[in-house]
Amino acid sequence: MRCFAVPLLLLFHTFTGRSRPTRVAIAAALPVYLALRTALAAAQGLTTPLKGVGQLSIVLANVPRAPVGIWFALEGGWLLVALACVRAGAMSHSRNAIALLLAALLPVAAALIVGDLTRSAAYAFPATSAALALLQMASGLGVTRIRRWTALAAAISLAIPMSFR
Numbered sequence: 001m002r003c004f005a006v007p008l009l010l011l012f013h014t015f016t017g018r019s020r021p022t023r024v025a026i027a028a029a030l031p032v033y034l035a036l037r038t039a040l041a042a043a044q045g046l047t048t049p050l051k052g053v054g055q056l057s058i059v060l061a062n063v064p065r066a067p068v069g070i071w072f073a074l075e076g077g078w079l080l081v082a083l084a085c086v087r088a089g090a091m092s093h094s095r096n097a098i099a100l101l102l103a104a105l106l107p108v109a110a111a112l113i114v115g116d117l118t119r120s121a122a123y124a125f126p127a128t129s130a131a132l133a134l135l136q137m138a139s140g141l142g143v144t145r146i147r148r149w150t151a152l153a154a155a156i157s158l159a160i161p162m163s164f165r
Helices: 006-015 020-044 056-062 066-074 077-090 094-111 117-124 126-138 143-163
Strands: none
Touching: 006 020, 006 094, 006 126, 066 077, 066 094, 066 117, 077 094, 077 126, 077 143, 094 117, 094 126, 117 126, 126 143
């Protein structure tokens, strides 16, 4: 599931104008991680529990929990992702808005095929950082307004779980 968070980190660094070597290093980290994990597994006899991943029974079991899993992936951060997508789209940055939305939904969709939906969906969390970077880069919102939206997202993240006690 970690590999699904990498596109979000790449978007963050793209939206913040980081240098190309930073983006290349992040992209290169994934195959290096996979190679090291494979080598360690082979050397130490470790296994990854892939039994059942993608099976229809797991997907069907996750369907009733999907709304909760999707919500808890970002909680109030979904507000930031939606705002970034809407504002960027309105400012002729539709490609960036679509890239952010798809990259945010990718880990959530992948979480539907594994047994631990909410924990796996949490790999979407870097979408909040990418959304904030896109808001600053392409939305025309000032830093003060972005901070207010971030505070609102944080308040939502705190208030909604408390209301279900």
